[in-house]
Amino acid sequence: MKGRLTRALSGAAIVTLAMAAAPLLAEGPTDADLMNDAATPGDVLTYGMGPQAQRFSPLKAINASNVAKLVPAFAASLGGEKQRGQEAQPIVYDGTIYVTGSYSRVFAFDARTGEEKWQYDARLPEAIMPCCDVVNRGAAIYGDKIIFATLDAHMVALNRHTGKVIWNKQTADYQAGYSATAAPMVVKGKVIYGNSGGEFGITGAVEARDVNTGELVWRRPTIEGNMGTLNGKDNGITGKANASWTGDLWKTGGGATWLGGTYDPETNLLFFGTGNPAPWNSHLRPGDNLYTSSTLAIDPDTGVIKWHFQTTPHDGWDFDGVNEFIPFDATINGKPMKLGAKADRNGYFFVLDRTNGKFISASKFVMQTTWANGFNKNGRPNYNDANRPGAPGEAAKGSSVFASPSFLGGKNWMPMAYSQDTGLFYVPSNDWGMDIWNEPIAYKKGAAYLGAGFTIKPIAEDHIGALRAMDPRTGKIVWEYKNKAPLWGGVLSTAGNLVFTGTPEGYLKAFDARTGQELWKFQTGSGVVGSPVTWEQDGEQYVAVMSGWGGAVPLWGGEVAKSFKDINQGGSLWVFKLPR
Amino acid sequence: MISRRSLLGASAALALGLLPGMVAGPLGAAPLGKVRELGVLRVVVYKDNRPWSWEEGGRLTGLDVDLARAIAAKLGVRADIAELAADESVDDDLRHGVWKGGLLGFAPGDLMLHIPFDRTFAARNDQVAIIAPYYRESFGFVGAGGEVDLEAPPTGWRGHRLAAELDSIPDFYLIGSFGGILARDVTHYPSGAQAVAAVASGKADAVLASRAQIEEAVHGGAKLSLRKGPLPAFTSPGWDIGMAVKESSRTLGDAVEEIVAAMASSGEMKALFAPYGVEWTPALAG
Structure with missing residues (x-):
């Protein structure tokens, strides 16, 4: 009670201050600050610690020689009965840590004490049935605003001092199956984000809104044949109608952009991955089904697609192509190149020329890929045709196929990191497969239906999760750390020769970036499925991560569940530093 | 009572x-x-x-x-x-x-x-x-306006405007059977009732939908004729x-x-x- 009174008073104080000095308080991170985020270790302003999302910090006060001494500075609970999966990456600015929580909540904590400054709870309709838990992956910051997406497909801008709503726009209809869980990004004064939906019948799109008003600037559908818009006017269709789709299936072709994107200021390109095509049965949709399971390069000013690369043409295994495409520079065959890398659900690590989308290489980063045996020099998979799930309807029960990776992917949503020091990518991956078959006794909306049955299985005795260091120049795995339970959290790399990631078993761990040797771990009390960050404050380096088990993994049982059945739920922000 | x-x-x-x-x-x-x-x-x-x-x-x-x-x-x-x-x-x-x-x-x-x-x-x-x-x-195949020869083998419906509920057994049957020969002719609707309504309003020539969806539309005034023979290779017995x-x-x-x-x-x-x-x-x- 007393605490509430204090908070109310401080809220009133802020309002008074705001009236007295409104222009001052409207200040905050600018477009230039966001673009420069990777080079300013005193804050964390973007999802990915820089628009390119390399998740690399130049800080080295905490390093391989002293990380073993890392201790908690404080923890802060997200409280209530609303625990479940905490997949957010913190934003740190001006003495405040901003995190999003499960059930579309935002918290502002004092970055020195962990005391809560304010909390925002989105009012969600009870009829939402999110496909893959009630997670949120983070917020964007711009000027006086904190911007995040809600499970009922709204984009909300809050005043970062008070948590009060500045604007709140519906981006899609949750009743039609749309949702939103990814962190938005701000590029050139526009909030840019993708869409998501668990229901069949949706099509993917990327949208940009004016960061100050929330009004739509452009919209770019991801499926060929659909019309894009710019400033309320038609802006050309995506691709070429019916070039890789039959009939009217392009109207409902899938390709959701549910993980958001990255941005490269050098080439002025946004990179968004797209989801798998619909319907699930690939035999009903001959063709490549563009631009599903692809990476799209989009002009942030107009929403026009500049290039595309499809990682799983004609997907038949539910291999989303949503994974982050991270720009980096390297010398390939003696030639310095502007590149980008993506570790795909399909088990391959792709390196592309980011100026034009040209294929450079695809290397296996998981134990096993049954669906294809590598990629040819044109960037097309060498399919294993016997391993494509069969067409239903031809037999009462189609034959069961063992496919690896499983549909949860060699890598799922959790972001990898790139170290500018080691030149390696650190990929949080999982080794698992699935039995998949046509299900003759399936029902949907109370009616008979041709469904697919599946069981996810481990493929190794000792692990499912594996953090792997990949050399993008050679495609070789330099080291790997194996984890019993599936890895589901993001990765951070630092100039202190360190790589951090969390485990479902509850640990935040630090590894030697060059050797993979485990140097430190701390038990946070629940599974870690968030993305760690680091920054410098008052002359000391801090590391923060969210703890709280959940996400899509616990929703699928079977043999895989044995590795995490005893993990309890939670919901906390943990902050670490070295003792003085 | x-x-x-x-x-x-x-x-x-x-x-x-x-x-x-x-x-x-x-x-x-x-x-x-x-x-x-x-x-x-x-x-x-x-x-x-x-x-x-x-x-x-x-x-x-x-x-x-x-x-x-x-x-x-x-x-x-x-x-x-x-x-x-x-x-x-x-x-x-x-x-x-x-x-x-x-x-x-x-x-x-x-x-x-x-x-x-x-x-x-x-x-x-x-x-x-x-x-x-x-x-x-169970499912039934109905047409309006005599455009489609309802009793013909399904391959004979090629070139006609067919309707189906998206992602349903009728959808998979029409776009996937017979080598996908009808795939280009199928328009998808969010529900079976809407697919039937499309035929009733002249937007489509024939629809494969549930019997309840069809009968309720007929009750509402739709002039629809039902195929009497079974559909070849149709796997759902109801x-x-x-x-x-x-x-x-x-x-x-x-x-x-x-x-x-x-x-x-x-x-x-x-x-x-x-x-x-x-x-x-x-x-x-x-």
Whole structure:
């Protein structure tokens, strides 16, 4: 009670201050600050610690020689009965840590004490049935605003001092199956984000809104044949109608952009991955089904697609192509190149020329890929045709196929990191497969239906999760750390020769970036499925991560569940530093 | 009516009497007793599932809605009818609608209608009891305006405007069979009722849809002709539709089964279907 009174008073104080000095308080991170985020270790302003999302910090006060001494500075609970999966990456600015929580909540904590400054709870309709838990992956910051997406497909801008709503726009209809869980990004004064939906019948799109008003600037559908818009006017269709789709299936072709994107200021390109095509049965949709399971390069000013690369043409295994495409520079065959890398659900690590989308290489980063045996020099998979799930309807029960990776992917949503020091990518991956078959006794909306049955299985005795260091120049795995339970959290790399990631078993761990040797771990009390960050404050380096088990993994049982059945739920922000 | 209700009450009490441990106080754990004490039966129906349950002019209507009200009335309680948006499978819908509820607070129902009555399906959904099969559903192929030779082999429909509900068995049959020869001719609609309506309004020539969807449209004035012969290589022989209660709600399930059985034998079920133009067809398992 007393605490509430204090908070109310401080809220009133802020309002008074705001009236007295409104222009001052409207200040905050600018477009230039966001673009420069990777080079300013005193804050964390973007999802990915820089628009390119390399998740690399130049800080080295905490390093391989002293990380073993890392201790908690404080923890802060997200409280209530609303625990479940905490997949957010913190934003740190001006003495405040901003995190999003499960059930579309935002918290502002004092970055020195962990005391809560304010909390925002989105009012969600009870009829939402999110496909893959009630997670949120983070917020964007711009000027006086904190911007995040809600499970009922709204984009909300809050005043970062008070948590009060500045604007709140519906981006899609949750009743039609749309949702939103990814962190938005701000590029050139526009909030840019993708869409998501668990229901069949949706099509993917990327949208940009004016960061100050929330009004739509452009919209770019991801499926060929659909019309894009710019400033309320038609802006050309995506691709070429019916070039890789039959009939009217392009109207409902899938390709959701549910993980958001990255941005490269050098080439002025946004990179968004797209989801798998619909319907699930690939035999009903001959063709490549563009631009599903692809990476799209989009002009942030107009929403026009500049290039595309499809990682799983004609997907038949539910291999989303949503994974982050991270720009980096390297010398390939003696030639310095502007590149980008993506570790795909399909088990391959792709390196592309980011100026034009040209294929450079695809290397296996998981134990096993049954669906294809590598990629040819044109960037097309060498399919294993016997391993494509069969067409239903031809037999009462189609034959069961063992496919690896499983549909949860060699890598799922959790972001990898790139170290500018080691030149390696650190990929949080999982080794698992699935039995998949046509299900003759399936029902949907109370009616008979041709469904697919599946069981996810481990493929190794000792692990499912594996953090792997990949050399993008050679495609070789330099080291790997194996984890019993599936890895589901993001990765951070630092100039202190360190790589951090969390485990479902509850640990935040630090590894030697060059050797993979485990140097430190701390038990946070629940599974870690968030993305760690680091920054410098008052002359000391801090590391923060969210703890709280959940996400899509616990929703699928079977043999895989044995590795995490005893993990309890939670919901906390943990902050670490070295003792003085 | 009164006599039947008191009779049912007596039989339910008898059922409760066999399990005295379950009767615990005025708001006891016995589900039937609890429903009676509260005076409300929460029934979950599908959203946008014409002719079974859909909204028209802001009002919830349909066969399942009427059936839910009839069952509640016979239990002597009020019906609280909740619409549930269908998820990827009925297995998911049972989790949301019957035994667990939604993650965002959607309260599970005491009873959910329109659940397939199928042994294999029931076996893998052991958190619920699937009861009271009340209708036999199947698919039919209908055309309007004589554009399509309905009795011809499906390959003969090439070039005609065909309609189907997106992602349904009719959809998969039309776009996937016969080497996909009809794939370009199929227009997809969000529901079977809308696919049938497209034919009725001249936007399409023929549709493959459920019998209830077709009959309700015909009742509404659509001039549709039905293919009489079976569809070659069509794998769905039809299915029974029943209801679900929580596995621990057998007392309620037993009472509902008795009500539904009585409605079937008395002709009340047939009468309930008649205003929608749907001919009541008893479930094979019924």
